[in-house]
Amino acid sequence: MDELLSRDLASLIHPQHDPAVQRAGRVWVRGDGAMLVDADGNEYIDGLAGLWNVVLGHGRRELADTAREQMATLAYASGYAGSSNPRAIELAERLGRLTYPNINRFFFTSGGAEANESAIKVARSYWKRRGRPGKTKVISRELGYHGTTLAAMSATGIAGYWPQFEPRVPGFVHVPSLSASALEEAISREGADTIAMFLAEPVIGVGGVIVPPDDYFARIREICDQHDVLFAADEVITGFGRTGKWFGLEHWGVAPDIMQFAKGITSGYFPFGGVGVSDAIARSLDEAPGPWMHAYTYSAHPVGCAVALSTLQIIEEENLVAEAARKGALLLEALRSRLGDHPCVGEIRGKGLMCAVEFVKDRVTKAPFAPEEQVGARIHAEAIARGLFSRVRGDVFVLAPPFVIPDATLHRIAEILASATKAVDRLNAMKFT
Numbered sequence: 379m380d381e382l383l384s385r386d387l388a389s390l391i392h393p394q395h396d397p398a399v400q401r402a403g404r405v406w407v408r409g410d411g412a413m414l415v416d417a418d419g420n421e422y423i424d425g426l427a428g429l430w431n432v433v434l435g436h437g438r439r440e441l442a443d444t445a446r447e448q449m450a451t452l453a454y455a456s457g458y459a460g461s462s463n464p465r466a467i468e469l470a471e472r473l474g475r476l477t478y479p480n481i482n483r484f485f486f487t488s489g490g491a492e493a494n495e496s497a498i499k500v501a502r503s504y505w506k507r508r509g510r511p512g513k514t515k516v517i518s519r520e521l522g523y524h525g526t527t528l529a530a531m532s533a534t535g536i537a538g539y540w541p542q543f544e545p546r547v548p549g550f551v552h553v554p555s556l557s558a559s560a561l562e563e564a565i566s567r568e569g570a571d572t573i574a575m576f577l578a579e580p581v582i583g584v585g586g587v588i589v590p591p592d593d594y595f596a597r598i599r600e601i602c603d604q605h606d607v608l609f610a611a612d613e614v615i616t617g618f619g620r621t622g623k624w625f626g627l628e629h630w631g632v633a634p635d636i637m638q639f640a641k642g643i644t645s646g647y648f649p650f651g652g653v654g655v656s657d658a659i660a661r662s663l664d665e666a667p668g669p670w671m672h673a674y675t676y677s678a679h680p681v682g683c684a685v686a687l688s689t690l691q692i693i694e695e696e697n698l699v700a701e702a703a704r705k706g707a708l709l710l711e712a713l714r715s716r717l718g719d720h721p722c723v724g725e726i727r728g729k730g731l732m733c734a735v736e737f738v739k740d741r742v743t744k745a746p747f748a749p750e751e752q753v754g755a756r757i758h759a760e761a762i763a764r765g766l767f768s769r770v771r772g773d774v775f776v777l778a779p780p781f782v783i784p785d786a787t788l789h790r791i792a793e794i795l796a797s798a799t800k801a802v803d804r805l806n807a808m809k810f811t
């Protein structure tokens with residue numbers, strides 16, 4: 379692996395490029411179920427299902443066979459107006475039955491950021507076609523993550539993503555994550571006539587698995603309706619079962635006007651995503667005088683659509699949405715029983731099979747560790763040394779394993795994390811006494 383890593387360092391630029399991190403990195407060569415194998419033959423639990431996306435686990439022959447067959451039959455055809463392919467049509471029909479009742483029309487992309495870009499352009503073009511061209515602004519949330527293309531980055535509410543790439547796209551406003559009245563205040567401050575949409579993840583993922591209070595999204599829906607603001611749900615992580623329901627907002631009986639998806643729809647086996655729109659928005663696209671000037675070469679990619687159809691079929695056949703709910707509860711319980719009383723654990727939280735353990739200096743006041751203490755990074759390193767590979771955001775350790783993970787491996791995750799935490803405590807004690 380050392381040889382591969384030195385060639386990597388000399389030739390590749392990575393997402394979140396950081397040579398120091400890369401030097402201590404892993405080169406993955408194989409996967410099976412919830413396990414990943416590195417180039418030295420070491421096995422790790424894939425605690426984040428890749429990047430929240432490999433919901434069916436690694437090494438699924440059915441998905442490989444589907445992709446191979448589709449590639450051999452028709453690997454690619456234009457998805458632009460004037461062309462289509464059967465898999466894209468079948469997938470859109472299936473999503474129409476599966477998603478929120480008011481969402482029945484779909485535009486496909488190659489990933490999550492493109493899905494959010496598309497959602498923003500859907501909303502702006504919708505208001506222009508409705509004769510309200512001033513409605514262009516996007517309100518999104520602090521700690522929300524929507525991707526790193528320029529508009530998606532501007533919607534992203536994690537400030538660390540901005541400074542290297544300023545100026546941001548104008549017209550993006552951020553509000554605190556869990557206060558519905560903050561949205562109302564922002565709309566009245568900016569003027570409802572200037573706002574196109576409100577954009578939110580049903581459960582914030584990358585920002586540290588933040589679950590809203592039960593009344594939050596119902597109130598958001600009311601506020602958006604009251605002020606003619608479209609509500610776009612970024613279901614890139616929460617879609618397709620991750621939270622224990624097919625889609626995140628189902629927990630609270632709310633439907634969005636626009637929904638973005640990616641990741642789990644192909645279980646990471648093919649880069650794919652998309653946006654679904656309400657019947658009212660679809661009508662405005664159909665009735666417009668000219669073409670909608672938004673397009674990607676790989677929109678409605680036949681292989682992506684075929685892999686998505688197989689993924690959905692397996693999720694249904696193996697009852698994996700219910701499994702994600704059951705296993706998520708089991709993982710939370712295991713984490714709470716092993717780490718719940720720990721003096722440095724501020725909170726253990728989650729919804730379905732997306733969970734987080736937040737480490738703090740003082741569990742009563744929730745005061746954080748100083749960033750230079752690198753507590754999250756050290757726990758991450760100790761977890762890797764014990765065979766668990768996931769991610770941390772600051773001092774929040776996030777977990778979202780494949781839905782097929784065995785129950786025993788969920789217990790093992792909690793065991794490893796508890797042992798990694800103890801190892802770092804010892805380091806802290808040495809450093810500060």
Ligand SMILES: Cc1ncc(COP(=O)(O)O)c(C=O)c1O
Nearest residue numbers: 489490491523524525612614615
């Ligand atoms: C909620 C959410 N939206 C959008 C994205 C961006 O997706 P992609 O990296 O495929 O562009 C992500 C990626 O983590 C995400 O979690």
